Amino acid sequence: MIFNVQYVTRVNMNSKIVECVPNFSEGRRKDVIDAIAKAISDTAGCTLLDVDPGVATNRTVYTFVGAPDVVVQAALAAAKTAYQHIDMKKHAGEHPRMGALDVCPFIPISNVSMDECVDCSVNFAKQLSEALSVPVFLYEFASRKEYRKSLSQIREGEYEGLEKKLSLPEWMPDFGPARFVPQWGATVTGARKFLIAYNVNVLGIKEQAHRIALNVREQGRGPGQEGRLKSVKGLGWYLDDQSIAQISMNLTDYETTPIHVAYEECCKDAKELNIAVAGSEIVGLVPLKSMLMAAEYYIQKEGLFVLDEQLKMRLVIDRLGLSSLKHFKPEEKIIEYRLGRDGSGLVNLSVRKFVESIGARSSAPGGGSAAACIASIGAALGTMAGLLTYGNRKFEHLDGVIRTSVTPLHAAMMSLLPLVDSDTKAFSEYMVALKLPSSNEEEIAIRKLAIQSSVTKAIEVPLAVMREARLCWPHMETLARHANVTVLSDLQVGVCSLDTGILGASFNVAINLGQLTDREYQERIQKEVDMIVKESEEKRHALLTTLTTRLQHKI
Numbered sequence: 001m002i003f004n005v006q007y008v009t010r011v012n013m014n015s016k017i018v019e020c021v022p023n024f025s026e027g028r029r030k031d032v033i034d035a036i037a038k039a040i041s042d043t044a045g046c047t048l049l050d051v052d053p054g055v056a057t058n059r060t061v062y063t064f065v066g067a068p069d070v071v072v073q074a075a076l077a078a079a080k081t082a083y084q085h086i087d088m089k090k091h092a093g094e095h096p097r098m099g100a101l102d103v104c105p106f107i108p109i110s111n112v113s114m115d116e117c118v119d120c121s122v123n124f125a126k127q128l129s130e131a132l133s134v135p136v137f138l139y140e141f142a143s144r145k146e147y148r149k150s151l152s153q154i155r156e157g158e159y160e161g162l163e164k165k166l167s168l169p170e171w172m173p174d175f176g177p178a179r180f181v182p183q184w185g186a187t188v189t190g191a192r193k194f195l196i197a198y199n200v201n202v203l204g205i206k207e208q209a210h211r212i213a214l215n216v217r218e219q220g221r222g223p224g225q226e227g228r229l230k231s232v233k234g235l236g237w238y239l240d241d242q243s244i245a246q247i248s249m250n251l252t253d254y255e256t257t258p259i260h261v262a263y264e265e266c267c268k269d270a271k272e273l274n275i276a277v278a279g280s281e282i283v284g285l286v287p288l289k290s291m292l293m294a295a296e297y298y299i300q301k302e303g304l305f306v307l308d309e310q311l312k313m314r315l316v317i318d319r320l321g322l323s324s325l326k327h328f329k330p331e332e333k334i335i336e337y338r339l340g341r342d343g344s345g346l347v348n349l350s351v352r353k354f355v356e357s358i359g360a361r362s363s364a365p366g367g368g369s370a371a372a373c374i375a376s377i378g379a380a381l382g383t384m385a386g387l388l389t390y391g392n393r394k395f396e397h398l399d400g401v402i403r404t405s406v407t408p409l410h411a412a413m414m415s416l417l418p419l420v421d422s423d424t425k426a427f428s429e430y431m432v433a434l435k436l437p438s439s440n441e442e443e444i445a446i447r448k449l450a451i452q453s454s455v456t457k458a459i460e461v462p463l464a465v466m467r468e469a470r471l472c473w474p475h476m477e478t479l480a481r482h483a484n485v486t487v488l489s490d491l492q493v494g495v496c497s498l499d500t501g502i503l504g505a506s507f508n509v510a511i512n513l514g515q516l517t518d519r520e521y522q523e524r525i526q527k528e529v530d531m532i533v534k535e536s537e538e539k540r541h542a543l544l545t546t547l548t549t550r551l552q553h554k555i
Contacts, residue, residue, distance in 0.1 A: 017110040039081040043074035056239040058093025099185030117191035129176030142190035196251040197283035204275040209245035210236025260294035279321020368423035375469040375501025376416035381494030385487040405475035430454040462505035499540040
């Protein structure tokens with residue numbers, strides 16, 4: 001199925017960004033699905049990221065982002081469009097549901113608190129109930145009653161049992177009339193953490209899939225029979241259009257139960273039932289971090305050596321069988337890729353532009369950003385030296401040693417890069433604090449507090465550079481002893497860059513440390529800084545001696 005949706009992929013991640021993921025009870029009629037998508041994308045300031053319909057479930061999941069007020073208006077526009085086209089009296093599908101707009105969560109993405117997302121859901125509930133005269137319930141962080149906090153609690157009985165449910169005093173909706181609206185049903189909205197909708201495919205029947213779901217989901221079969229995986233909801237169903245059964249799961253906290261753990265646990269149970277697993281699918285979008293967690297699991301499990309992010313994505317797609325039902329495209333399914341990078345920031349400048357920006361008549365970017373960049377270059381040169389040694393037949397016996405050094409050096413290189421911009425941002429915040437008014441005692445107190453807060457940030461960024469760069473020394477030592485002789489001069493530059501980055505960052509810590517009033521913090525940080533600088537100087541001297549000796553003797 002192809003939908004006429006124009007996607008926009010550039011989003012300013014410095015703005016307040018809320019994600020909204022409404023689930024509509026229509027997954028088969030292309031014209032209706034497109035009409036709802038158009039209502040969302042036509043909302044000014046809203047970015048539609050994904051439209052994921054399911055024929056068997058007769059349900060479509062939309063994902064869009066924008067400022068808090070924008071996503072509320074986009075959700076309203078979508079709901080009003082759905083009201084014109086969806087009739088719940090005629091709806092049937094595999095997925096549990098209770099309304100045309102079944103559930104509409106708001107999720108914090110960038111620079112937004114959970115409380116702000118609660119406000120979004122309450123505003124949406126109020127406006128939806130007033131516009132369409134339909135009952136609306138609040139759930140998760142927006143819930144006002146503990147016994148109806150989860151979606152499963154509110155949706156119990158589904159659409160078919162809704163009329164009776166609404167007649168009960170304890171099920172008075174949070175907004176809208178306490179009466180059954182046959183065409184619409186009811187809507188649930190609220191605020192929650194990022195949820196991954198994840199399905200594992202099995203070549204079996206619905207009952208077998210559901211049996212596995214009961215084994216793994218947190219609720220299990222009920223009190224005393226809890227399942228194995230925390231923060232997992234699940235059930236089993238059958239997809240007639242694909243001729244397979246699915247263990248359908250919602251991973252409500254993917255850091256507690258990652259996708260690869262859910263997959264492996266389902267595989268374990270399927271093996272015991274002598275049924276085959278035929279891959280899996282992610283419905284909607286998935287955070288990059290969850291994919292990288294899966295990649296690291298399989299890299300460790302299989303003893304692989306994969307550094308490149310794109311290759312890690314390919315590994316996860318293959319191991320989880322994410323393209324088994326339809327092609328999994330990382331650029332479309334991973335939320336960070338869909339949001340895109342707006343190209344701003346110092347790290348996205350050309351080398352010429354970056355150097356020119358440092359050389360301009362401006363205080364920022366300055367030494368702090370330069371130090372972070374130089375330290376990153378030091379880690380990068382170490383990474384390069386390792387990669388040019390690894391896989392070389394002459395050094396094949398050292399592959400294991402080299403791999404254990406290259407991986408953390410590459411990670412340090414990537415971690416240090418964002419600090420180039422963080423340092424300049426911290427300085428800018430300090431300058432803003434200095435310009436705050438100070439005409440009365442209250443303003444003076446506010447200004448003083450803002451200055452202390454901004455100075456602390458201005459210390460923490462270069463200190464983070466020092467701490468991250470320091471972690472590189474053991475791995476640079478390994479490479480200094482074992483790397484291919486043809487890259488030793490590059491390692492020399494890398495060693496000097498790492499030391500310069502650390503020393504430069506220490507200057508930035510020192511210039512700000514004296515402005516703090518917290519003497520205990522000052523002493524603790526100064527002690528740490530002195531230790532790292534002294535260690536770095538010693539490492540630089542020792543490693544340059546080792547490298548020079550090897551170069552002289554060609555060993």
